[in-house]
Amino acid sequence: MKDLINSGNAKVMMIIAMSLFGTLGVFTYFIDLPASLIVVGRGLIGASFLLLMIYMGGSRLSKDDIYGNMFTLICSGVCLGLNWLFLFEAYKSIEISVATVLNYMTPALVILISPIVFKTKLTLTKLGCALLALLGLVLVTGIIEDGIENINSYGIICGVMAAVFYTGLVVFNKKLKSIGSYDRTFVQLLIAGIVIAVYCLFTIDFGTLKIDAMSIVLVVIIALFQTAIAFTLYFGSLAFLDATDAVMYGYIEPVLSLFLSVVILHEDLGWIGWTGAALILGSTFLSEIVSRKKMHSTAE
Secondary structure: OOOOOOOOOHHHHHHHHHHHHHOHHHHHHOOOOOHHHHHHHHHHHHHHHHHHHHHHOOOOOOHHHHHHOHHHHHHHHHHHHHHHHHHHHHHHHOOHHHHHHHHOOHHHHHHHHHHHHOOOOOOHHHHHHHHHHHHHHHHHHOHHHHOHHHOOHHHHHHHHHHHHHHHHHHHHHHHOOOOOHHHHHHHHHHHHHHHHHHHHHHHOOOOOOOOOHHHHHHHHHHHHHHHHHHHHHHHHHHOOOOHHHHHHHHOHHHHHHHHHHHHOOOOOOHHHHHHHHHHHHHHHHHHHHHHHHHHHHHHO
């Protein structure tokens, strides 16, 4: 682990990680399996491969740190599993581009709940950015163009719920104390896989389920590359990057996902939808820029 990522290649590794995350929607589109089974495969296979990478890299899991944060880890793992479940359901129900943008409502939701959860001050700038994102949400859903009766409400709700549980994941991750990134990620992936596996037992008729070889291969690919390897590169790079760089590189994921949905899947949101996507992504970017400027001004 330590030899793989260093200060010299951290930016490149972060770009690779965010690029891998950005391809997830397109890969999922071609998997002919229930969303819940994709989550189970991604969680359990990803956790197993990550554990192998940890031990091969000469590291070890810290049982004390894991046990000390067990309740929060369980909550965050459940949120991760449900985020994936709703996101993959959205991928299969609506356009990949729309699902991606809806999932990226998380920063706006974090801003809105921060005064209650983190006891931070909600400035007018942050409130304005959050409201812009909510306006973008309305535009992206297609309600204005098609009317509420003609939109895929199930897919839209799944996309929004994905953002809600992603927000929960962010909140619980901020409450974790004295635990390494790899310890945290391994446990969260494992819990996400186990929780959704139990859900599968009650919701899937395995007797009629048809599984093709291509779907299995694609699930293994996203578990290894877009999960275990991507998370490893992501967390490893964070140690060498400042917060501003990390935020900027984070935009590679949604932008690449939108690009691939247009080029490969030939999706088109229309000018209203693209305006909404720009509002959601742009409001988050603006909020981060303003926050960094205020931090620099205070430091000076």
